[in-house]
């Protein structure tokens with residue numbers, strides 16, 4: 473592990489801010505790491521926990537007993553709290569940790585945290601509590617956490633992660649030092665996949681593009697080839713709907729609306745695929761083919777782009793956004809999806 477980047481790919485500004493706070497003896501009581509899924513928020517929080525508790529020469533050394541225990545989630549002074557409560561899940565992909573919207577961080581988990589923060593660290597110098605996806609806290613849990621944030625015990629650092637800092641109650645967000653993280657550059661993801669994860673260049677290039685800079689997604693997908701195959705099948709269906717009959721479109725809507733009842737997150741992911749596909753069509757149309765995401769379906773994209781006008785693509789992108797908004801607002805899923813899918817513009821021959 474390099475002694476200057478904490479072993480983190482990208483997020484250079486955030487790493488240097490956290491490093492300076494340790495070096496200057498100005499470690500805050502609470503930090504909020506926000507940004508899209510699977511860009512490395514929890515990884516950064518764990519690296520910070522290692523840097524605070526490392527007993528090696530170049531913290532975080534990644535090799536000492538403390539670093540190793542934090543990596544394995546067995547360090548007594550570093551706790552990970554998330555919806556569902558199981559620390560064992562934390563190493564698994566972000567998708568599995570959030571596979572159902574009904575999972576929330578409950579009051580009992582935060583009460584346990586409050587009880588523990590009052591005790592002195594067992595081994596380490598700092599007790600670190602990582603509240604993963606703090607936006608999953610129910611209101612009682614959030615109020616309870618607020619008490620700890622208002623009167624933080626010494627030698628305790630709370631690290632919250634969230635998709636969007638604005639979703640959290642402002643009373644919580646305003647008490648944290650905010651660190652917002654964005655997607656990495658595609659080349660940076662590609663280089664990391666080749667160098668650190670030893671992927672073949674072609675595979676690294678594909679995953680880096682598909683990831684949109686979300687390195688955690690790229691790493692998870694590299695380890696699960698079926699996810700990539702499923703993604704490709706879904707995209708082909710999306711592309712096929714441009715030429716599908718009304719009956720076929722209704723059938724598709726039925727299927728997706730039923731899935732929304734059971735696995736809403738999956739349907740949001742499908743809508744992301746829709747958006748990605750139609751944005752790619754727009755890029756092809758605007759002669760920016762070098763920027764497309766779905767590089768593995770390039771020929772299909774270029775065929776389809778020729779059959780639409782820029783206006784049609786623009787209008788349909790708006791229809792996708794509108795459907796997503798309606799799902800957020802709990803409009804009947806079937807109606808929202810019908811309005812979108814029946815509006816897929818008919819491709820010209």
Ligand SMILES: [Zn+2]
Nearest residue numbers: 526533536539
């Ligand atoms: Zn160490």
